[in-house]
Amino acid sequence: MIIGVPKEIKTAENRVALVPAGAEALRAQGHAVLIERGAGEGSGFADDAYEGVGATIVSAAKDVWSEADMIVKVKEPIAPEWPHMRSGQVVFTYYHFAASEPLTRAVMDSGIVAIAYETVQLPNGELPLLTPMSEVAGRMAIQEGAKYLERFYGGRGILLGGVPGVLPAEVVVIGGGVVGANAAKMAAGLGAHVTILDVSLERLRYLSDVMPANVDLVYSNRHNILEAVAKADLLVGAVLLPGAKAPHLVTREDLGRMKAGAVIVDVAVDQGGCVETIEPTTHEQPTYVVDDVVHYAVANMPGGVPRTSTLALTNATFPYTVTLAKDGWRSACKADRSLFLGLNVIEGKVVYPGVAEAFGLKLADAAKLV
Numbered sequence: 130m131i132i133g134v135p136k137e138i139k140t141a142e143n144r145v146a147l148v149p150a151g152a153e154a155l156r157a158q159g160h161a162v163l164i165e166r167g168a169g170e171g172s173g174f175a176d177d178a179y180e181g182v183g184a185t186i187v188s189a190a191k192d193v194w195s196e197a198d199m200i201v202k203v204k205e206p207i208a209p210e211w212p213h214m215r216s217g218q219v220v221f222t223y224y225h226f227a228a229s230e231p232l233t234r235a236v237m238d239s240g241i242v243a244i245a246y247e248t249v250q251l252p253n254g255e256l257p258l259l260t261p262m263s264e265v266a267g268r269m270a271i272q273e274g275a276k277y278l279e280r281f282y283g284g285r286g287i288l289l290g291g292v293p294g295v296l297p298a299e300v301v302v303i304g305g306g307v308v309g310a311n312a313a314k315m316a317a318g319l320g321a322h323v324t325i326l327d328v329s330l331e332r333l334r335y336l337s338d339v340m341p342a343n344v345d346l347v348y349s350n351r352h353n354i355l356e357a358v359a360k361a362d363l364l365v366g367a368v369l370l371p372g373a374k375a376p377h378l379v380t381r382e383d384l385g386r387m388k389a390g391a392v393i394v395d396v397a398v399d400q401g402g403c404v405e406t407i408e409p410t411t412h413e414q415p416t417y418v419v420d421d422v423v424h425y426a427v428a429n430m431p432g433g434v435p436r437t438s439t440l441a442l443t444n445a446t447f448p449y450t451v452t453l454a455k456d457g458w459r460s461a462c463k464a465d466r467s468l469f470l471g472l473n474v475i476e477g478k479v480v481y482p483g484v485a486e487a488f489g490l491k492l493a494d495a496a497k498l499v
Contacts, residue, residue: 130160130161130198130454130457131160131161131162131163131196131197131198131199132147132155132161132162132163132198132199132200132201132450132454133162133163133165133187133193133194133196133197133199133200133201134147134162134163134164134165134168134193134200134201134202135165135168135190135193135194135200135202136165136167136168136190137168137171137202137203137204137432138190138207138209139205139207139429139432140411140412140413141412141413141429141432141433142171142203142204142432143171143172143432143435144171144172144203144204144431144432144435144438144439144442145168145169145171145172145174145203145435146201146202146203146222146442146443147162147201147443147447147450148169148172148439148440148443149169149174149178149179149181149182149184150182151443151447151450152179152182152184153182153183154447154451155450155451155454156182156183156184158451158454158455160454161185162179162183162184162185163184163185163192163193163196163197164176164179164184164185164186164187164193165187165188165189165190166186166187166188171435172435172438172439172440173435173436174439190210190213191213194210194214194215194218195213197218198218198219199218199219199220199221199450199453199454199458200218200219200220200221200222201221201222201446202220202221202222202223203222203223203432203439203442204429204432205222205223205225205229206220206222206235206236208231211235211239214235214236214239214240214241215239215240215241216239216240216241216476217240217241217242217476218241219242219244219453220236220241220243220244221244221246221446221449221450221453221471222245222246223245223246223247223262224236224243224245224473225245225247225399225400226243226245226372226473226474226483226484226487227372227373227374227400227483227484227487228374228398228399228400228401230487230488233479233484233487233490236474237474237477237478237479238477240476240477241474241476242458242472242474242475242476243472243473243474243475244453244462244468244471244472244473245372245471245472245473245481246258246259246446246471247259247371247372248371248372248470248471248473248481248483249449249470249471250371250467250471252467256371257445258442258445258446258449258471259307259369259371260307261438261441261444261445262431262438262441262442263306263308263311263369263396264307264308264441265430265431265434265437265438265441266311266396266430267308267309267310267311267312267315267365267367267396268311269430269431269433269434270308270312270315270365270367270394270396270430271289271300271312271315271316271319271363271365272315273394273415273427273430274289274300274363274392274394274425275319275363277392277416277423277425278298278362278363278392280390282416282423283416283418283423284391284392284423285388285389285390285391286390287362289316289319289320289321289363290319290320290321297320297321297322297343298321298322298362298363299321299324299360299362299363300312300313300316300321300322300323300324300361300362300363300364300365301323301324301326301357301358301360301361301363301364301365302316302323302324302325302326302365302367303326303349303357303364303366303368303378303379303403304325304326304327304349304366304367304368304397304403305325305327305332305333305336305346305367306327306367306369308365308367308369308396309325309327309365309367310325310336310339310340312365312396313325313340313344314340316363317340317343317344318341320343321343321363322343322345323340323343323344323345324344324345324346324347324357325340325344325345325346325347326347326348326353326354326357327346327348327349328349328350330348333346333347333348349378354378354379354383355386358379358383358386358387359386359387361387361388361391362388362391362392363393363394364379364387364391364392364393364394364404365393365394365396366378366379366393366395366396366397366402366403366404367396367397368397368403369397369400370483371483372473372481372482372483372484373482373486373487374400374401374483374487375400375401375402375403376403377402377403377404377405378403378404379393379403379404379405380405381405381406381419384406384419384420384422385420387420387421387422389421389422390421390422390423391422391423392423392424392425393407393424393425394426395407395424395425395426396430398426398427398428402426404424406419406420406422406424407424407426408424408426409426409427409428410424410425410426410427410428411427411428412427412429412433415427449468449471452464452465452468459499462495462499463499469495469499472495472499475493475495475498475499478491478493479491479492479493480492480493480494480495480498481495
């Protein structure tokens with residue numbers, strides 16, 4: 130198989146979908162690997178490193194797309210890439226379709242086979258290809274939130290951990306999954322007082338066992354969310370409905386309860402956000418203010434730490450890439466139920482329920498198409 134890795138062109142996206150070690154392993158199995166020139170530079174992997182293990186460096190993205198049987202990316206194809214997608218080609222990447230109808234329809238029109246990292250799911254419910262970036266994003270949420278709480282950036286001028294004689298910041302995390310747990314650990318480690326809200330009592334019991342004493346666990350309902358929002362210096366949105374649009378748990382009206390200069394970091398922005406006033410931003414212009422509340426909504430947060438993120442991501446994605454290259458997408462998805470659940474769009478037909486529901490599209494039976 131010919132595997133292509135184009136350079137990511139989303140604003141300030143420096144990750145790459147395949148490291149030289151992965152290219153070497155694919156070449157050893159007899160596959161051809163095409164890398165767009167400069168694709169790995171943002172993560173610290175030079176073209177020479179890929180060439181040294183037998184990959185071919187290609188000058189133009191269009192040539193990678195036109196020659197490859199399977200494209201491996203980090204972020205969803207954006208508008209300039211849509212014309213390059215072709216019928217029958219496999220594109221393995223993050224999509225977050227439910228947050229973008231134009232992307233969904235462009236992929237349907239192209240005829241590609243879209244396998245989404247974020248919906249590959251193990252029998253225990255774990256999302257193995259989303260987990261590493263959720264870990265990064267959860268930790269970054271506190272790093273960025275602490276920065277934007279500084280007065281210079283429009284925040285309240287609060288130090289997360291406080292100092293002796295001064296209370297620490299109040300950090301509220303909505304959602305106790307991978308993002309929320311990592312955010313809470315980071316915030317607690319800096320000395321903040323943290324409240325995690327989640328709808329799963331089982332998850333709250335688990336978090337109660339593993340979190341430090343400065344983390345409180347609260348059942349998530351409308352009343353408790355409103356109370357938490359009112360006290361928050363930093364609010365982290367960490368809600369995930371796999372493959373579906375995130376619910377708006379914090380409304381525009383609720384911002385009136387928040388302190389002037391409080392900061393919201395909505396990690397759920399990839400799936401539409403759990404805060405009604407959230408709109409995607411970029412690393413170049415990461416924040417905006419609504420009703421005196423600073424909103425941070427970078428849709429590719431892990432792209433800000435590309436070396437760490439690339440290594441963490443490819444550790445998880447590479448085994449699936451190998452399987453797809455070796456067996457082809459049909460055989461691979463028949464043999465591996467987890468990978469089968471990654472199928473979102475197959476040659477024009479939506480096969481993932483959350484995507485179909487988001488835009489009122491007809492849902493096709495993936496099993497019949499495979």
